[in-house]
Amino acid sequence: MPAPAVPHPIARLPEEWRDALVRLGERPFRAQQVFRWIHRRDVVDASAMTDLPAPLRDRLLEEGLSPVLETVMVRRAADRTRKLVVRFGDGATVETVLIPAVSGPGAPGRVVAEEEQDADAASVDDLDEADEGERGAEATRVTQCISTQVGCAMGCVFCASGVAGLKRHLGPEEIVAQVLLGRSLLEPGEQLRNVVLMGMGEPLHNYEATARALRLLLLPEGIALSNRRVTVSTSGLVPEIDRLGRDFGGQVTLAISLHATTDEQRSALMPINKKHPLAELMAALRRYPLPKRRRITIEYTLVAGQNDTHDDARRLASLLRAIPVKINLIPMNPIRTSSLAPPMAPRVLAFQRVLLDAGYSCFIRRRRGDEVDAACGQLALHGERPRPKIPFASGGNG
Ligand code: SAH
Ligand code: SF4
Numbered sequence: 001m002p003a004p005a006v007p008h009p010i011a012r013l014p015e016e017w018r019d020a021l022v023r024l025g026e027r028p029f030r031a032q033q034v035f036r037w038i039h040r041r042d043v044v045d046a047s048a049m050t051d052l053p054a055p056l057r058d059r060l061l062e063e064g065l066s067p068v069l070e071t072v073m074v075r076r077a078a079d080r081t082r083k084l085v086v087r088f089g090d091g092a093t094v095e096t097v098l099i100p101a102v103s104g105p106g107a108p109g110r111v112v113a114e115e116e117q118d119a120d121a122a123s124v125d126d127l128d129e130a131d132e133g134e135r136g137a138e139a140t141r142v143t144q145c146i147s148t149q150v151g152c153a154m155g156c157v158f159c160a161s162g163v164a165g166l167k168r169h170l171g172p173e174e175i176v177a178q179v180l181l182g183r184s185l186l187e188p189g190e191q192l193r194n195v196v197l198m199g200m201g202e203p204l205h206n207y208e209a210t211a212r213a214l215r216l217l218l219l220p221e222g223i224a225l226s227n228r229r230v231t232v233s234t235s236g237l238v239p240e241i242d243r244l245g246r247d248f249g250g251q252v253t254l255a256i257s258l259h260a261t262t263d264e265q266r267s268a269l270m271p272i273n274k275k276h277p278l279a280e281l282m283a284a285l286r287r288y289p290l291p292k293r294r295r296i297t298i299e300y301t302l303v304a305g306q307n308d309t310h311d312d313a314r315r316l317a318s319l320l321r322a323i324p325v326k327i328n329l330i331p332m333n334p335i336r337t338s339s340l341a342p343p344m345a346p347r348v349l350a351f352q353r354v355l356l357d358a359g360y361s362c363f364i365r366r367r368r369g370d371e372v373d374a375a376c377g378q379l380a381l382h383g384e385r386p387r388p389k390i391p392f393a394s395g396g397n398g
Helices: 014-023 029-039 054-063 160-164 172-184 203-218 238-247 263-269 278-287 310-319 345-357 378-382
Strands: 069-076 082-088 093-100 140-145 149-151 166-169 190-197 230-234 253-257 296-302 325-331 361-364
Touching (some): 014 029, 082 172, 093 172, 140 172, 190 203, 203 230, 203 238, 230 296, 238 253, 296 345, 325 345
Parallel strands (some): 325 361
Antiparallel strands (some): 069 082, 082 093
């Protein structure tokens, strides 16, 4: 989908603000003021930008500088995870989740994985170890999971967004606005540290909007996230993985939803594999311009009877050989439209054991905020009905 010629005000870069304001007859320094209101102070309503002259505020409103989303639901879990459903102007809804770091390995309800001393920030649950070297800082580090599309075209069979299909792409302003909203809702003592593109949608299927949103998230004069703390998760769109590597020099953290070790298995779970089979995907990972000491995150959703055997684990170990990775095993969160289910806890642990013995960093990730339906797409698409608990979460491993 081609990007609009003039980006929405919320998605404008500082130099675009300069051009736009000079065209309106304003002095260039106003650009920095407006940009700061939006990206530093989370204010997107021009009428609230109190240090701007009233006529300029009116012109900004005419330019369309006003909120692009509203919060329609907030659900809070016992672990302080907050799941928000937001609605855009056309009535479309997506979800975004704020996930505070748990305070340590003994925190209640936590699935304790081996090898907790990892230094890469890369997934919804990675924040626990992401700042290992910075423990003792005052702030509670929060990871925000954001959406990039309404629904998803990729059709993965275990995913609520995939089952729903693609309704539309989000614009860059709608992606960034989720982060501005999330930051404005932080509680005292919390600080936004990581943003993961793991909500609804396939970010690389909406490449232009995603790339612009990433640039805005990283800009030092704006939201100023560190690039290793911004994670793009993809089901494996190979040309766009290459493009992301080129456009961001490999600096943005890449997470690959792998989920299977043979083309037959993977195509059954993830139709994208028919277009970009495993060999092609693995080649893309090998050539991704990964900076030194950084790793690609491999996400592997364990689905009972589909991809969870000892042989699967061994194949996964050999498939990833010589690629710098860390592996996150995620017992599947049941969805209403499918009878697929997560394996029981002993099988999950056995799977992890094979990978640990093969020398990988391998973590078992529960989906945080389970009771608020924090898995991909579930709340925004299906309303508030309760879901069954997964065996792993209730199996006493937390
Ligand atoms: N489209 C991108 C990012 C959004 S999905 C991608 O697929 O990577 C984010 C992660 O949630 C993916 O790893 C996806 O496989 C996983 N996921 C989706 N539905 C799930 C479910 N029911 N249980 C566990 N993980 C799920
Ligand atoms: Fe889309 Fe990711 Fe869900 Fe697959 S797992 S359907 S790519 S959101």
